[in-house]
Amino acid sequence: xxxxxxxxxxxxxxxxxxxxxxxxxxxxxxxxxxxxxxxxxxxxxxxxxxxxxxxxxxxxxxxxxxxxxxxxxxxxxxxxxxxxxxxxxxxxxxxxxxxxxxxxxxxxxxxxxxxxxxxxxxxxxxxxxxxxxxxxxxxxxxxxxxxxxxxxxxxxxxxxxxxxxxxxxxxxxxxxxxxxxxxxxxxxxxxxxxxxxxxxxxxxxxxxxxxxxxxxxxxxxxxxxxxxxxxxxxxxxxxxxxxxxxxxxxxxxxxxxxxxxxxxxxxxxxxxxxxxxxxxxxxxxxxxxxxxxxxxxxxxxxxxxxxxxxxxxxxxxxxxxxxxxxxxxxxxxxxxxxxxxxxxxxxxxxxxxxxxxxxxxxxxxxxxxxxxxxxxxxxxxxxxxxxxxxxxxxxxxxxxxxxxxxxxxxxxxxxxxxxxxxxxxxxxxxxxx
Amino acid sequence: xxxxxxxxxxxxxxxxxxxxxxxxxxxxxxxxxxxxxxxxxxxxxxxxxxxxxxxxxxxxxxxxxxxxxxxxxxxxxxxxxxxx
Numbered sequence: 001x002x003x004x005x006x007x008x009x010x011x012x013x014x015x016x017x018x019x020x021x022x023x024x025x026x027x028x029x030x031x032x033x034x035x036x037x038x039x040x041x042x043x044x045x046x047x048x049x050x051x052x053x054x055x056x057x058x059x060x061x062x063x064x065x066x067x068x069x070x071x072x073x074x075x076x077x078x079x080x081x082x083x084x085x086x087x088x089x090x091x092x093x094x095x096x097x098x099x100x101x102x103x104x105x106x107x108x109x110x111x112x113x114x115x116x117x118x119x120x121x122x123x124x125x126x127x128x129x130x131x132x133x134x135x136x137x138x139x140x141x142x143x144x145x146x147x148x149x150x151x152x153x154x155x156x157x158x159x160x161x162x163x164x165x166x167x168x169x170x171x172x173x174x175x176x177x178x179x180x181x182x183x184x185x186x187x188x189x190x191x192x193x194x195x196x197x198x199x200x201x202x203x204x205x206x207x208x209x210x211x212x213x214x215x216x217x218x219x220x221x222x223x224x225x226x227x228x229x230x231x232x233x234x235x236x237x238x239x240x241x242x243x244x245x246x247x248x249x250x251x252x253x254x255x256x257x258x259x260x261x262x263x264x265x266x267x268x269x270x271x272x273x274x275x276x277x278x279x280x281x282x283x284x285x286x287x288x289x290x291x292x293x294x295x296x297x298x299x300x301x302x303x304x305x306x307x308x309x310x311x312x313x314x315x316x317x318x319x320x321x322x323x324x325x326x327x328x329x330x331x332x333x334x335x336x337x338x339x340x341x342x343x344x345x346x347x348x349x350x351x352x353x354x355x356x357x358x359x360x361x362x363x364x365x366x367x368x369x370x371x372x373x374x375x376x377x378x379x380x381x382x383x384x385x386x387x388x389x390x391x392x393x394x395x396x397x398x399x400x401x402x403x404x405x406x407x408x409x410x411x412x413x414x415x416x417x418x419x420x421x422x423x424x425x426x427x428x429x430x431x432x433x
Numbered sequence: 434x435x436x437x438x439x440x441x442x443x444x445x446x447x448x449x450x451x452x453x454x455x456x457x458x459x460x461x462x463x464x465x466x467x468x469x470x471x472x473x474x475x476x477x478x479x480x481x482x483x484x485x486x487x488x489x490x491x492x493x494x495x496x497x498x499x500x501x502x503x504x505x506x507x508x509x510x511x512x513x514x515x516x517x
Contacts, residue, residue, distance in 0.1 A: 071450075072450050072471065072476075075449075075450055076450065076475070076476075134482065134485060134486055135486070137449075137479055137482070138475045138476075138478035138479040138482060139475060139479065141475065142475065
């Protein structure tokens with residue numbers, strides 16, 4: 001009992017959630033749309049996609065960066081960073097923390113990134129080709145590299161502790177949360193973590209085409225159908241989620257009103273090279289994350305699947321889930337069917353969905369897809385499902401062989417003080433006493 | 434163009450980096466350092482880049498490093514335009 005309480009005090013918990021997604025530009029708007037099963041996928045509107053093989057994407061709409069950051073920062077950043085400005089503001093407000101009132105070296109920013117500031121980069125490269133090097137803006141040097149978002153958030157909020165950026169495509173969002181847990185364990189007080197990506201400029205889209213996994217289906221409600229017999233690839237999306245993480249003890253000490261849940265377990269694996277004949281390692285990542293959380297598969301109440309939408313990858317994931325939990329042994333959902341795959345923003349958004357699922361005791365649905373019965377999955381489709389939820393497994397895969405898994409767990413409400421003091425065993429009533 | 438005025442510079446600064454938050458740059462800011470006004474070294478680089486294009490100047494990196502206030506920029510540009 002004491003050991004459990006000790007572990008809980010050092011637990012890394014999430015106390016703030018901020019979201020910018022194709023289905024909503026703030027946390028509650030996105031969550032309501034998610035529960036309503038409202039898809040944010042549509043024909044690309046930012047440019048004319050008729051000359052491209054991919055026509056459908058999950059675009060963030062109705063978002064004005066000037067609502068979330070001063071003009072000076074807007075003009076020197078890409079959309080990926082502007083989404084992070086908004087989501088960070090929301091997450092910090094949600095957690096009710098003001099970094100300006102805390103020692104800057106005890107605060108960190110650790111985000112994932114995959115797209116880079118590709119729209120900003122495209123604009124500057126066009127100036128380079130059309131007008132020459134003198135026309136390229138100075139901010140090109142900082143706006144489009146992977147660490148841009150972490151750097152801007154660190155400067156803006158005065159968070160100068162162990163900052164970093166993780167780049168492992170769609171798995172990176174979970175890797176960033178795990179790195180946050182590491183620095184919290186070493187004494188950092190609070191971490192702004194998660195990730196946002198924005199890759200929906202012409203150049204950004206062309207960069208993605210080379211992986212051969214994007215859906216070329218032009219109908220938005222038929223383009224991304226993970227686990228379906230008709231799966232034909234995935235739809236790219238933009239946005240993501242930013243989470244405020246701190247130790248449970250620190251959260252309690254400052255009287256944090258809401259603790260969404262604990263990052264109880266994590267593991268990452270890397271797949272063998274293609275053609276090696278050795279099996280993929282997603283299942284191993286899930287097993288190791290459960291072991292790290294000290295949880296049995298039977299304790300998991302819902303799985304947020306990676307849901308790639310590529311038949312072979314769907315089959316691998318379904319096999320991993322069925323092997324761990326048994327045929328139709330656990331509810332599975334892929335809410336990213338409504339947003340597309342957000343790359344570095346995707347897994348943090350799934351974690352945000354998992355945390356709000358824990359909060360509201362409801363599993364958000366997957367939309368448009370109807371699973372192949374051969375996958376033996378209990379996929380929650382079309383409508384949310386009320387359920388008693390305490391433990392959630394989130395899976396993510398990144399192009400190139402990255403697999404990551406996290407286990408999120410509800411945090412019990414604090415025990416009465418008498419139970420926390422030493423020598424409480426005499427107070428525990430005996431069952432047959 | 435043979436000289437640059439405060440208003441010219443202000444227009445360039447605004448075009449480069451957006452308006453300053455909540456306040457207008459005035460002539461009383463001329464000698465205030467860019468850092469204090471809220472412009473970092475990249476912003477100054479961006480301003481210098483615009484000046485080079487609009488005034489046909491070649492500004493060496495060392496000169497940009499010396500540009501620590503709006504007045505320093507105006508002085509540099511006017512000195513060098515006069516020399517052309």
